[in-house]
Amino acid sequence: LQAVDQYSQYGEVLYISGEESPSxxxxxxxxxxxxGDNISIMSETEMESIYDYVIRKKPRVVVVDSIQTLYSSNFDSIPGTTTQIRECTLKIVELAKTHDISFFLVGHITKDGKVAxxxxxxxxxxxxxxxxxxxxxxxxxxxxLKNRFGSTNELGIFNMEEKGMVEVKNPSEFFLSERDEKNLGSIVVPVLEGTKIFLLEVQTLVNESPFGIPKRVVQGFDRNRIQILNAVMEKKIGLNLSSKDVFVNIPGGIKIYDGAADLGVVMAMISITKGIEISQKIAAIGELGLRGEIRKVSFVxxxxxELEKLGFSGVYLPYSNKKEIENNKYNLKMIYLKNLAELAERMK
Incomplete structure (x- = not known):
């Protein structure tokens, strides 16, 4: 409804409600x-009636809530079936192309988060x-999830308040608001999502496994990637986690796909295993290779x-990025690393 209200500033908007009454x-x-200016509400689910009304009124924008409630009287199947959804969507696509009308289709999702x-x-x-x-x-x-007009990696963060959804202007500050001055097994990583940089916290916990098979519980990160990082740490710096339970969490519900978070995960693991506290004003950037090398990252x-803007004082980053940024001035202490051995030496 908030989006409908914004679009109503540019012309007539039709809101088709198949689930709720106009009141x-x-x-x-x-x-x-x-x-409510320039907004019309239509409580109808028959596609033919909607088609005729839209042709007659020609609104600038039409919102259908939801596509699963619409049906065509030309078919005997009930609303929400594959046939009805396909045929109703075909009619809508025809309307949109023929009369230059923008349509927003609200759809249900399945239990695994896919469009029904x-x-x-x-x-x-x-x-x-x-x-x-x-x-x-x-x-x-x-x-x-799909975008013919731009990147599919973009994220928007909104806060649910009494007056509706409000955009979070600074998501990094929003996600990092509850950290302590010194942290065990926790560090901040700047990750790239589309064209935006998000500062996210990586939390790790390592315990002795009371059972024969150690657990690997991972939320917000690739579980297979954690297995690879554990194997590299064991081989290159002797950090044996094969018999321990390992837990990795990215607070906030965001999943990290950026390889530049590898170094942060490794530092958090070393921190919790050896009891070394990490300042909340320290961050880490770097991708880890199988030979233990810390590889160059993009958009450094x-x-x-982004780290400077939020008041961070230092950052661990790949030595291979040094030439790219050595002429720039940052209010940050740069700690360049070539490999895991150098990191282990610094974190003694």
Whole structure:
């Protein structure tokens, strides 16, 4: 509804509600403080009636909530079936192309987080955007799964407040607001998501395994990548974790795909295993190779500026990035590393 209100500034918007009555939609709009100007609400689920109305009124934007409630009277199957979703979407695509109308289709998702209905639905639209959130947390993550107009790696962070969804202007500060001055098994990593840099905390915990098979519990990071990092640490610096339970967590519900977070994970593991505290103003950037080398990462200048902006005092980073940034001035102490052996020596 907030998006509908914004689009209404540029022309007539039609909101087709297949799940709620117009009075329910209006009540939500009043609660959010929306004006309602240039917004029409239609409580209809028959595709033929919607088709005729849209051709007659020609709104600038149409929102369908939800596509699973629509049906075509030309078919006997019930709403939400593969046939109905496909045929209704085809009609909508025809309307959008013929009359230059933008359509937003709200869809249900399955238990594993995928768009419900035939895969064809995702192929027929220009963009697929998904809101994600964890129970008990006020913020929501808007993630692009498909985008014909740009990158699919972009993220938007929104906070759920009394007046609706509010954009979080500084996500890094938002995610790092609860850290202590000194931390065991925890460090900050600047990761790249699309064109944005997010500062995220990597938390690790290592315990003696009371059972024969040690556990590997990972949230927000690639579990196979953790296995590789553990193997490299054991081989190159003698940090034996094969008989211990290892837990890795990225607080906030965001999953890290950026290889530049490897060095942060390794430092957090060494910290918790050897009892070495890490200052909350220290960060780590670097990808780890199988030979124990710390490899060059991309967009290092952008990552350093984000750390500087949030008041960090030092950063561990690959030596191979030194030439790229040595002429730039940062209010950060640079600690360059070539390999794991140098890191282990510094963290004694």
């Amino acid at each position: 329910q939609v209006k009540h939500r709009g009043d609660r959010l403080g929306l004006s 209905g035939p895969k064809l639905l995702e192929h027929m639209v220009d963009s697929v955007l998904q809101f994600e959130g964890q129970e008990g947390l006020n913020y929501r993550i808007l993630r692009s 200048d952008k990552r350093l500026k």
